[in-house]
Amino acid sequence: MSLLLFDTALCLLLLALALASMLSRQLVNAVMLYIAFGLMMALAWARLAAPDLALAEAAIGAGLTGALCFSALARQQLDITAAALSWPQRLWPATFVVLMLGGILAALLQLPSVASPLVAVAQAELINSGVSHPVTAVLLNFRSWDTLLELVVLLLALLGALPVAPAEKSATSWSLGLSWSRLLAPMVILLAGYLLWAGASQPGGAFQAGVLLAAGAVVLRLNQQLNWLSWCNFWVRLLVVAGIAVFVLVALLALWLTPANVDAVWLSWPPLLAGGIILLIEVFATLAIASTLTLLVVGEPAPQHNRTESV
Amino acid sequence: MMVLLLVLPLLGALLMLLWPKVAPLLTLLTAAVCSLVALQLVSRVSEQGSLQILLAGWPSGLAISLEANSLSSLLILLTTVLQLLVALYAVATYRRDKLGAGFWPLSSLLQLGLTALWLSRDLFNLYVCLELLGIAAVALVSLSGDKAIKPALNYLLLSLFGSLCYLLGVAMLYGAYGVLDISALALQWQANLLSSAALVLMTLGLMLKAALWPLHAWLPAAHAAAPAPVSALLSALVVKGPLFILCLLWLQLAATTQAQAMAPLFSFCGLAALLLGGIAALRTPLAKNMVAYSTVAQLGYATLALGLLLQFNQPLFAAALWLFVLAHALAKAACFLAIGEMTATLGGKRLNTLKGASQTMPLAMFAFAVAGGSLIGLPPSGGFLAKWALLQGLWLQGDQLLYLLAIVVVTLLSAAYVFRVVALAFDRAKPVKPDFAPHIVPQWLALLPALAVWAMTLYSEPLLRLLKQEGL
Known part of the structure; x- marks a missing residue:
């Protein structure tokens, strides 16, 4: 009740x-x-x-x-305040949303209450996946191609946002914020590491750990701490692409190391090494997600000199 | 082989981000190698039948399945070849047009997204590919700088809304059937309210992303604002991705009753797009908007062919649908490159700047006219081949005079907007002076796809046979 x-x-x-x-x-x-x-x-x-x-x-x-x-x-x-909309301007989208919602709800009421047949298959294959948490197994083994492409989507979001970022306003850090962020940083790193490690057997994993790390980095960056964290820095770029690069390289290595009598399949991990491979990918994915998201929030403009010299 | 086609552009893009200085070279290299591999894939698929992989080696259902049939391999070949061509054009003009350094990795990632989309046969994986495609396209549009931000933002918001509609539909189907693989789903498909609602929702999202009439309003602004090589890629390839998924849904999943119910709507949307898009192309004063509206109109042919295919289940319409897609991709790439080259050299965005272009830039104008011939459907071009298949299909059905009449009218309309440009270009009394000596290489690059679309007729026999039997 x-x-x-x-x-x-x-x-x-x-x-x-x-x-x-x-x-x-x-x-x-x-x-x-x-x-x-x-x-x-x-x-x-x-x-x-x-x-x-x-x-x-x-x-x-x-x-x-x-x-x-x-x-x-x-x-x-x-x-800026949002411009006030007239009633007809509000009415049309509202009608559209209500109609669509009504239709979707009517359809959803017909959903059967049986579990997906895939759940049983996934549970049965879980022992071969290298991890014991089903979500991680789906993300990094059963459907790892989706995850790889999602990492590319995240990278694309950064690439799309970088050139249009407006100039940063100079901000002075607040001394309380500065000391607080310094206090927070080691705890954030510890917690992110725990989330990453826990992902193998319980809820957690690369994405959550990456976001947490990014939150810590953003707080530090806003207090003028991590000034090296910018797109012009080669090592930062390397960090950003590391998640995808390690993913692809490990997959290529696994493809190359497949014994001759077995069919080589893209993204298939050998069952014995799967746990280690997934952890390796997750570590680099965490770092890449953290740096990508930090750069997105900090959003410095693309430096002009870099653009002209690189074309 | 499929893996190579996916991994090469991805690794190439990563290297480009690390070392921006070698990016143009890397783009050319990956596109060239991928074109060769794609050619090999096409020949292998046509010899041995379609190739299938279950990714990561898991049983069917759990794994994502990829399939390269003859249609997919042809589309991959088209993607890689156009990518190579556009990259060559960009290399030839980037000093002049100040194309941002972002173009190279973004276009490689766009190629990855398209290749992954043509191969995927899994509803959720298709969503990820759509997302990849949409964000890459928006980022490419925003390369033109401040003036492109508003159209790019509109494009982003609408594209995200379209993706979400599609995703909601996928979630409903997964809730109902518990599988995501298209062939497995097709086996269990039942025509009920739930599946119809999911189909309508996904169709709404995909039509928005493919800019099919009446959800096309974002396209002219976005495609016209982008730099010339980007508009060529967007118009030729990106809008075809959602169209491909739409065809997968309606041809492989939907039950006959659902397809029959939807068919007249698709045919109507197609005809309306042809008519209204053609009129808009005829009226717009801006050169690139004219080409963009022509894309809206030409997508109408594909929608019409899809509607007729669903209604009559005649394989000729499937051939017509994919021939339109192939011919339009080549012709539109040529149009955008030619118009982009002319407007850059003659210095102006309006159609009036093309006055006397047949004298000042004969090669680019020739490229535009030749590509325009295919858009109209003049024999013997790729566009003609597609239209012929459509007309033949209609003729075989009998009693379809209304459609035949409509096709004649819209053909005249497309002839009108192409000849509007050509007539202006032959008005040599006071030609617009070019700002600088016209460059030869980019003009030739614009001419190449235009010639290729006419060369399509040389392979009309195998193409028709392949696409008729495939038809998805």
Whole structure:
């Protein structure tokens, strides 16, 4: 009974936060409400027994997206308010959304309540995957091609954002923030390392660890600490591409080392080495995700001299 | 072989990011090697039938399946060859046009996304490929600098909305059937409310991403704002990716009743795109917008062919559909490169700047006219081949006079917008002076795909046979 009450309150809160965030006149308020929405969403995932998603949502939806939105707001000329829309302008999208939602909900009510036949197959193959946590096995073994392409998508997002980033405003760091960030940094690294290591057997993994690391790096960077962290630095670029590069190189190595009597299959890990390979890929993916996200939030403009000399 | 086609552009792009100085060279190298490998793949597939891999060696269903059939391998060949050509054009002009250093890795990643998309037969993997394609395309559009940011942002938001619609549809199907592999899904498919809703949702998203009428409004601004080599890639290849998935969904998954219900809608959208896109191309004062609107119109042919294929289940329409895609890709690459070259040399964005271009830049104008011939469907070009297959299919069905009449009208319309440019170019009384001596190499590069689209007729027999039996 009490859980039902909790769930109802959570759902209502989610709807209210989403509406409030969309209808808010001040963009700053909208972003804050959105962050709150992300936190509640993480709770909702936890209630739905999806701790991996809850971790990711808390780190990305509530943490990093908020930081991204604020850093975008900080680069605006003035504190702009969203232009007031007339009622017909609001009505059309609203009707569209309501109609679509109605149709989707009507269709979703017909969903059968049987579990996917793939779940049994995945559970049966789990022992050969090298890890004991099914989510990690799906991400880095069963469907590793998707994960590799997703890493490329993240890289593309950075490449797309770099050239359009406006000039950074000079900001002075706040001494309290500085000491606080220094205190926070080792704990963030420790926690990220734990998340990464735990990913093999329980919720956690490269993405959550990477986002956490990125959050720590962003805090440090905003306090003028990690000044070497910029796209012009060759080693930073190497770090950013390392996740994908190690993934591909390990896969090529595995392809090359396949015994002659077995069919060589792209991205297939030998069962004995699978655990080690997955951990290796995850370590570099964590570093790459962390550096990519940090660069995205810090968002320095592409230096002009670099562009002209490199063309 | 498939793995090589996927890994080469990816590793190439990573190296380009590390050492930007060698990026043009690396792009050319990877595109050239990939073209050769793709050619080998086409010949191997046509000899031995389609190749399939279950990635990572897991049983079917758990693993992502890739398949290279003759259509996929042809599309891969088209992608790599156009990539090579556009890279050559970019190398020939980058000093003049100040193309950002970002172009090289982004175009390689675009090639990766397209190749992965043509090969994939897994609904979720297709979503990842779509996302890859969309973000790469937006990043490429934003290379033109400040003036392109607004169209690029519009493109990004609409593209994300389209992806989310598609993803929601995939989630619904996964909830209902518990599999993502298309062939496994097709076996269990039932025509009910849930699957129809999922199909409609995915179609909405894909039509938005493929800029099919009436969801095309973002395309002219985005394609016109991009640098010339980028617009060539976007118009020739990127909009075909979602179209490919749309065909996979409706031809392999949808039940006959669902397909029959949707067919008239596709045919109507196709005809409307042809008509309204053609009129818009005829009216716009800007040169690149004209070519972009022509893309909207020409995609109408593919939509029409898809609608007719679903309605009549006649293999000739499948051939027509993919011939349109191939011919349009080559012709549109030539058009965008030629128009980009002319507007850069003559210094102006309006169509009026092309006045007297047949005298000042005969080669580029020739390239445009030759490619335009295929867009109109003049024999013996690739466009003609496609249109002939369409007309033949309609003729065999009998009693389709309305469609035949509509096709005649839209053909005249496309002739009108091509000849509008050609007539202007032959107005030699006071030609617009070029800002600098026209460069020869880029003009030849624009001419190459235009010639290739006419050379398609030389291979019309095997092409028709392949595409008719494949048809997805």
